[in-house]
Amino acid sequence: MATKIKFGTDGWRAIIADEYTVENVARVSYATAEWVKKNFDNPRIVIGHDCRFQGELFVETAVKVFVSQGIEVKMAKGFVSTPMVSLAAVKKNCSVGVVITASHNPPSYNGFKLKSHLGGPLSPEKVQEIEDIIKEEIPNDWKSVSLANTLVEIVDLETEYVNHVKANxxxxxxxxSGLNLVYDAMFGAGQNVLKRILPDIQFLHAEHNPSFKGVAPEPIAKNLQELEQYIKEKGNIDCALATDGDADRIGLYNGKGEFVDSHHIILLLIHYLAKYKGLSGKIATAFSTTPRVGKMAAHYGFPSEVVKIGFKYIAGIMVNEDVLVGGEESGGIAVKGHIPERDGIWMGLIIWEFMAKSGKTLDELIEEVYEIVGSFKFERSDLHITEALKQSIISNCQSNNYTAFGKYAIKEVQTIDGYKYFFDDQRWVMIRPSGTEPVLRVYAEAPTLEEARVILSETEKTICN
Known part of the structure; x- marks a missing residue:
């Protein structure tokens, strides 16, 4: 019996050569082709792959399936980032964009992301429609299709993206500016872009290595130890940017080698775009993001909305409403004036432009943010526990069995997506199973990093006993 293919928070992902096979990629591609033909008069698909193992093979598989169904295909030359494909979906008037990527997942994974003609994630409802028509077996006629077919055009999405950046x-x-800047590509698909845009900055892990040197390409502190060490050893770095495997997520470091989380980045973006650029609009953030975003939005008189986790929910608002900034805790952020898509390089360039034009350090700009919303620190733990324990914890959350975590008594619970327990207006912890990985995520905010870690520790002790 064929594998049941399911799309998670952001696409279908599986381990290469286990469930992620040529046959299964063909099955997903066939369903995508059927859906596109049903929903578009002149269907056209743009497709690309990131730096993962055999990305080219899986793209060629999908392209052959699309062509076998009479669909015109724009196939990216070389590896590309997810934002490049999303941008191309708009600029090349495509019905959908497909990215062969597992984003920030470990190197053993690959995946299949679907992008809409509007330049962001395909809506959950439409993704479900495609998932529902994935067949166990499909015709084999795609295997004999030649990539030299007239329906296939090789396109340079990297140059298109670089030109778009330079224009904005x-x-x-x-x-x-004299700023000493570093970019850590994490061996991901963004590695060539900044070499073309800012060739004189410093680069780390900006070469092709499909194993990612054994480190999952997620731009969080524990995966960026070499970058942190580099900053501390150099002693003269002003800011460092990191992006994930498909370059849609951002990580950031200040000049002291301290990680700057996405909550602070979102607040910096709102502050810069509102105060310095004179822009306005709604603020949309995922449930795991700091409530201080709402405080910042109120300060500038902007409406704000909190949505379920998964950038597709933020993108859904961005395509229908006037949104200034949309972002999530995991490093996926989008802004007005670009596509409704996460883009780590684009967000990093906004921060660098903010520093260059203001003449201030990143820490000085964060202090401006703190003057509005107060200072805070955030930390996250990913608990790799058994499925049985994970389900038991979620059941306890559903049944309101937790009244305190150590000395922290629960005052309020919010359940938009997961379980967010507030102890007071400066401290909270949140529990939620990942939608893309076999882990339970625990998030905490407090006035200091030390206390945020204590909250995580006390929560873990309580739920895992």
């Missing part, structure tokens, strides 16, 4: 940023201001 004051690159000269950044380049001539």
């Amino acid at each position: 940023f004051d690159i000269a201001a950044i380049a001539n």
Whole structure:
């Protein structure tokens, strides 16, 4: 019996050569082709892959399936980031975009992301429609299709993206600012772009290595130890940017080698775009993001909305409403004036432009944010526990069995997506199973990093006993 293929929070992901096979990629591609033909008069698909093992093989598989169904295909030349494909979906008037990527997952994984013609994730309802028509067996006629077919055009999405960046940023201001900047590509698909945009900055892990040197390409502190060490050893770095495997998530470091989380980045973006650029709009954030975003939005008179976790929910708002910033805790952020899509490089360039134009350090800009919303720290733990224990914890959350975590008494619970327990207006912890990985995530916010870690520790002791 064929594997049951399910799309998670952001696409279908599986271990290469286990469930992620040529045959299964063909099955998903066939369903995508059927859906596109049903919903578009002149269907056209743009497709690309990131730096993962055999990305080219899996793209060629999908392209052959699409062509066998009479669909015109724009196939990216070389590896590309997810934002490049999303941008191309808009610029090349495509019905959908497909990215062969497992994003930030470990190197043993690959995946299949679906992008809409509007330049962001395909809506959950439409993804479900495609998932529902994935067949156990499909015709084999795709195997004999030639990539030299007239329906296939090889396209340079990297150059298109670079030109789009140059048209939207004051690159000269950044380049001539005297700032000492570093970019850690994490061996991911963003590695060539900044070499073309800002060739004189410093680069780490900006070469092709499908194993990612054994480190999952997720731009969080525990995976960026080499970058942290580099900053501390150099002693003269102003800011460092990191992006994940498909370059849609952002990680950031200040000049002291301290990790700057996405909550602070979202607040910095709102502050810069509102106060310095004079822009306005709604603020949309995922449930795991700090409530201080709402405080920042209120400060500028902007409406704000909290949605379920998964950037597709934020994108859904962005395509229908006037949104200034949409973001999530995991590093996926989008802004007005670009596509409704996460883009780690784009967000990093906004921060660097902010620093260049203000003449201030990243820490000084964060202090401006703190003057509005107060200072805070955030930390997250990913608990790799048994499925049985995970389900038991979620059951306890559902049944309101937790009244305190150590000395922290629960005052309020919010359940938009997962379970967010508030102890007071400065401290909270949240519990939620991952939608893409076999882990239970625990998030905490407190006035200091030390206390955030204590909250995580006390919560873990309580739920895992």
